[in-house]
Amino acid sequence: MLLKAADLENIKAGRIDTAFRRWSRPTVKAGGTLMTAIGVLAIEAVDIVDGEVAPEDARRAGFDSVAALRRWLEGGRPGQLYRIRMRYAGADPxxxxxxxxxxxxxxxxxxxxxxxxxxxxxxxxxxxxxxxxxxxxxxxxxxxxxxxxxxxxxxxxxxxxxxxxxxxxxxxxxxxxxxxxxxxxxxxxx
Missing domain, CATH: 1.10.10.10 (Winged helix-like DNA-binding domain superfamily/Winged helix DNA-binding domain)
Structure with a gap:
């Protein structure tokens, strides 16, 4: 799962703890970790989004609104929409x-x-x-x-x-x- 440098910095600072991705199958799993440029992220949850995205979830992912998240998702890869909860877990060992x-x-x-x-x-x-x-x-x-x-x-x-x-x-x-x-x-x- 690739994350932009700005998003990584926001995760490290605690301003973002959610990401959305469309996948045919998830590339991360709850309880796992992800090595990134800023260090290790702990993946706390990976959930299928069945209905509408809650405004709070869009904000937790760094978007001003659900509409902004939808625009970001437009034209992306096909697949099921997933919500990923994560947190900064520490420096790269x-x-x-x-x-x-x-x-x-x-x-x-x-x-x-x-x-x-x-x-x-x-x-x-x-x-x-x-x-x-x-x-x-x-x-x-x-x-x-x-x-x-x-x-x-x-x-x-x-x-x-x-x-x-x-x-x-x-x-x-x-x-x-x-x-x-x-x-x-x-x-x-x-």
């Missing part, structure tokens, strides 16, 4: 991970699980290190992968705190740089 390299054994185990069906983690980390800020399509092309598959791999590394998303492309976090350096081993002196 991956941010703290990015600066920590102390759990090398756990990181290595996680990377081994990712590499179990074919080693790729080291190649992706090295590629991002060599080309920070390069668009995902160019990196995917260099690896001979579909862009969506490449981005899915980067998200797995990001979940471990090894990469950071930039406005365009990615870069290694300090943790990712430490992992890559450890994998390469010590540099021999001449």
């Amino acid at each position: 991956r941010i703290a991970l990015r600066a920590s390299a102390g759990d090398a054994e756990e990181i290595d185990k996680a990377l081994a699980r990712l590499d179990a069906r074919g080693a790729w983690t080291g190649e992706v980390l090295a590629l991002i290190e060599a080309h920070p800020g390069r668009v995902a399509q160019a990196l995917a092309d260099e690896m001979g992968l579909d862009k969506l598959k490449f981005k899915a791999r980067v998200r797995q590394l990001k979940a471990l705190g090894l990469t950071e998303s930039l406005e365009i492309g990615y870069r290694l976090s300090p943790r990712g740089a430490a992992v890559l350096a450890r994998r390469r081993g010590p540099i021999a002196s001449a």
Whole structure:
């Protein structure tokens, strides 16, 4: 579920706690969480809207009126209308991970699980290190992968705190740089 930056800031500040979406099936569920640019959102409820939207619900979603919400929904995707209740639950835990390299054994185990069906983690980390800020399509092309598959791999590394998303492309976090350096081993002196 994508949310605009302004809406995210309003959720974090407590001014918005509701969103509306048309879906063939929900992409979030009550009790779950959603990782966003501002941190983690707790999804408290996901309900089908059978009748009219209440004016209070439209306001809780940041709209001045039900009519304004209807205009926003016009021309959007087809599907059932859902009301999603959410709240800001805290900072992105991956941010703290990015600066920590102390759990090398756990990181290595996680990377081994990712590499179990074919080693790729080291190649992706090295590629991002060599080309920070390069668009995902160019990196995917260099690896001979579909862009969506490449981005899915980067998200797995990001979940471990090894990469950071930039406005365009990615870069290694300090943790990712430490992992890559450890994998390469010590540099021999001449």
